[in-house]
Ligand SMILES: C[C@@](CO)(OP(=O)(O)O)[C@H](O)COP(=O)(O)OP(=O)(O)OC[C@H]1O[C@@H](n2ccc(N)nc2=O)[C@H](O)[C@@H]1O
């Protein structure tokens with residue numbers, strides 16, 4: 001048991017960026033086969049847990065528009081109870097910073113943090129692999145947050161290989177729109193045949209985001225934010241949007257760019273992480 005993480009701790013749920021995202025095919029069930037590079041950044045949601053002896057799982061502060069029962073935190077906790085035959089309960093409090101429909105994996109990261117934290121606090125002893133498999137049933141982005149390292153991902157995002165991360169800072173802009181992932185993947189004009197690459201061939205800076213032209217065409221605010229960010233070099237959209245980002249070698253460069261942000265745009269700066277802050281919770 002790691003003494004640093006207790007019931008009283010604040011558990012981080014960091015954002016992810018897709019440094020590139022290619023659609024390389026489609027599964028028989030219609031899901032798209034991807035290749036992508038997941039990197040965590042030091043900015044995100046925070047979760048708090050308190051034990052309940054009545055076996056219930058409750059979210060004390062549900063998000064506007066998301067009923068408690070369908071919130072990914074509650075679904076993750078109940079899934080874990082079921083998988084481990086656990087009779088203990090928990091109250092969850094979610095400090096939300098990541099935008100919904102932002103392409104930063106906020107909901108998925110919240111779910112992964114619940115699985116990691118409650119596996120630890122309830123002393124269930126499920127393995128990392130088992131938690132990744134459980135997480136995949138909640139969403140394709142959940143496993144990588146449990147995997148915990150910068151990763152080259154394939155399949156729908158569940159086949160993961162750790163890759164070394166170079167130190168970098170990111171300026172992330174949050175266009176004032178929520179992009180529904182399903183609309184982007186359903187678009188007839190989406191390019192679905194980018195040739196697959198070998199994981200070993202990926203280098204920082206390689207690859208684009210195949211979802212970006214579709215999101216930009218349908219959500220002009222995404223296009224406007226991306227166009228502004230291009231002045232600092234190669235800017236990209238993360239996931240299915242709406243957020244866009246640019247990479248900088250150091251904090252000073254990223255902060256200098258943020259200082260020029262027009263008043264009608266919102267953004268923040270954060271360093272890339274080498275690993276998920278809860279990586280050490282599992283062997
Ligand atoms: C695009 C990515 C890239 O990291 O991130 P986000 O933009 O969500 O952060 C993910 O692949 C998002 O995966 P996930 O979080 O499971 O997507 P969901 O919102 O559950 O998917 C909504 C719908 O999009 C379609 N979908 C999703 C993923 C995929 N690989 N192929 C698909 O065709 C499916 O119709 C699915 O029902």
Ligand SMILES: Nc1ncnc2c1ncn2[C@@H]1O[C@H](COP(=O)(O)OP(=O)(O)O)[C@@H](O)[C@H]1O
Nearest residue numbers: 071072073100101102103104105106107108110
């Ligand atoms: N804890 C949660 N945080 C965010 N979204 C959630 C959560 N639980 C359920 N959702 C649902 O998941 C959708 C996708 O949210 P999110 O993962 O934040 O965005 P994205 O997939 O674009 O990164 C939201 O629109 C919301 O309806």
